Amino acid sequence: MVRRETLNYDVVIVGAGPAGLSAAIRLKQLCRENDVDFSVCVVEKGAEVGAHILSGNVFEPRALNELLPNWKQEEAPIHVPVSSDKFWLLSETRAFPFPSPFNNHGNYVISLSQLVRWLGAKAEELGVEIYPGFAASEILYDTSDKVIGIATNDMGVAKDGSKKETFQPGVELKGRVTLFAEGCRGSLSEKIISKFNLREKGQGQHQTYALGIKEVWEISEEKHDAGSVLHTLGWPLDPKTYGGSFIYHMKDRQVAIGLVVALNYRNPFLNPYEEFQKFKHHPAVRPLLEGGTVLEYGARTLNEGGYQSIPYPVFPGGAIIGCSAGFLNVPKIKGSHTAIKSGMLAAESAFGTLHKESPLENFWDSLKSSWIWKELHSARNYRPAFEYGLFPGLALSALEHYVMKGRSPWTLKHGKPDHEATDEAKMWRTIDYPKPDGVISFDMPTSLYRSNTNHDHDQPAHLRLKDPKNPENVNLPIYGGPETRYCPARVYEYIADENGCQKLQINAQNCLHCKACDIKDPKQNIKWTVPEGGGGPGYTVM
Structure with a gap:
């Protein structure tokens, strides 16, 4: 076995997104305030900070105001205040305006990828060490099952498992937290949540998810209206499928356009x-969009479980923060502000643990007494209301929003886990989608090119089948091969072998790291x- 280099830190953070970088910044701020120096390291699987960050994004600056109050003077890439806020219900040919339930006054239209790059620079200015291009692949434990850090995966391993000339062993990054x-x-x-039963120790319900697919366009000056925000419900999704x-x-004449589809959809032919x-x-x-050009394409899953699905975030040796835990506010369609705040709260608890030996469990208490908890509690019934369909969901949401104002005495439960929601193919007809015109709509290879996604072809597959025969024996005959449709990167294809039998081919190099397959596969295979x-992916304006 190859010996791995070990680097020791006070705090190791996995992921350079809004939560991870905010935690790193807050830790270093507390070090300065208390005249101590704790070492903080952030490891990021993307080639650079921000490369894997994709979000809408209408940004609520509440948490950033707390973390870095001078962000305007320090030239954060937050320049476009929301100027209008519209909400439409779509039929196939018409758009019906409704009163907007979103209060986006004081929010900004941004690229979260760009904001995260700026946060990364701020963290480094404070002395945080950031290692982009290193993927955390293993959790390190001591003999008492306490987490003591992570290990990055080996680089330069061929598809057959042999070592290439470029081989470099992974690195162990050990942290007190x-x-x-x-x-x-x-x-x-997910391994931590399962191992320490954190879902059951928290709010108790399973997490629910959606898949967001997004493009950034450049359009003509006369059509561009900086700060304009529009949300829609209805078409093209059927009334039983939640999304918008x-x-x-x-x-700069850029427009972010996207569709979010809840992954508890039933029709296996939906793409x-x-x-x-x-x-x-x-x-x-x-x-x-006519006359415009697409600059970038991407996709990412998002948590929709909200308050009911929050896990207990603390485990021996550390904590789970941001969207790994799941603090997205579904009716607001926002999770960046809660991710930043959760990172700050975790940092404060971690600092207390390192500096005063106070229990890390204080994070759970501070979370429950924070505005995150209050916000998610008042928003808890919107998403499960749509289990009953679009129009009952709209009616229940209106009741919650305008009458109960988040103070209803009941808490609705989520339906089946997303993977169990998929019906058998015999219950549905196939969907005949129109061919792309190459002007407004595009084929998958064209879109993938715009995502800048790239993987070395000669490496072990990172998408693993628990049962290699399941696709041909279960997914294809019973569910019609849904993995060929829910994946927004055409990673999964059924190809006929020399005997004419359909076999699943995995094009792992196309992967956008959206995680839809990990969530939606009917048998969790x-x-x-x-x-x-x-x-x-290599996102720059997402």
Whole structure:
């Protein structure tokens, strides 16, 4: 066995997103305030900070105001205040305006990828060590099962497991406290949640998810309206499928457009990518995009479980923060502000543990007494209301929003876990999606090129099948091969072998790290693990 180098830190943080970087910044601020110096390291699987960050994003600056009050003077990439806030219900040919339930006054239209880059620079100015291009693949434990850090995966391993000339062994990063900030469905975070029964110790319900698919366009000056925000419900999704679209006008004639589809959809023939392409042809949407060009494409899953699904975030040796735990506010469609705040609270508890030997469990108490808890509690019934369909969901949401104002005496439960929600193929007809026109809608290879995604072909597969025969024996005959449709990167294809039998081919190099397969596979047969560090998408304006 190859010996790995070991680096020791006071705090190791996995993931350079809003939560991880905010935790790192807050720790270093506390060090300065108390005249002590604790070492903080952040490890990030993306080739650079921000490369794997994708979000809408209408940004609520509440938490950033607390973390870095001078962000305006320090030139944070937050320039476009929300100027209008519209909400439409779509039919196939019309858009019906409704009063907007979102209060986005005082918020900003941003690229979260760019904001995270700026946060990374701020963290480094304070003395945080950030290692992009290194994927945390293993949790390190001591003999008492306390987490003592992580190990990065080996680099330069061939597909057959042999060592290439470029081989470098992984590195052990050991910390007195380890914080997992991997984003939605983090692979190590999920192991921690399972091992220490954190879901059961917390609010008790399973997590629910959605898949967000997004493009950033550059449009003509006369169509651009900086700060304009639009959300829609309804078409192209059927009334039983929860989801909606967004169109946000950013700076420099850029527009973010996307579709979010809840992953508890029932129809195995539904293809979220194709639904998004179809959406752009709506008569109220297409004119905005005509004559424009697509700059970037990407996809990412997001947590929708909210208050009911918050796990107990503390385990022996560390904590789970941000979207790895799941603090997204579904009716607001915002999770960045809660991620930043959760990172700050975890940092304060970690600092207390290191400096005064106070229990890390204080994080749970501070979380429950924070505005995160209050916000998610008042928003808890919106998402499960849509279990009953679009119009009952709208009615229940209106009751929650306008009458009960989040103070209803009941708490609705989520339905089945997303993977169990998929019906057998015999219950549905196949969906015949229109061919892309290459102007407004595009085929998958064109979109993938715009994501800048890349992986070394000659490396062990990071998408692993627990049962290699399950795709041919279960997924294809019973569910119609849904992995070929829910994946927004065409990673999964059924190809006929020399005997004419359909076999699953995994094109792992296409992977956008969205985690949809880890969530939606009907039998939970696909396990997403980290590939070699530095692989994956290369987002710059997402």
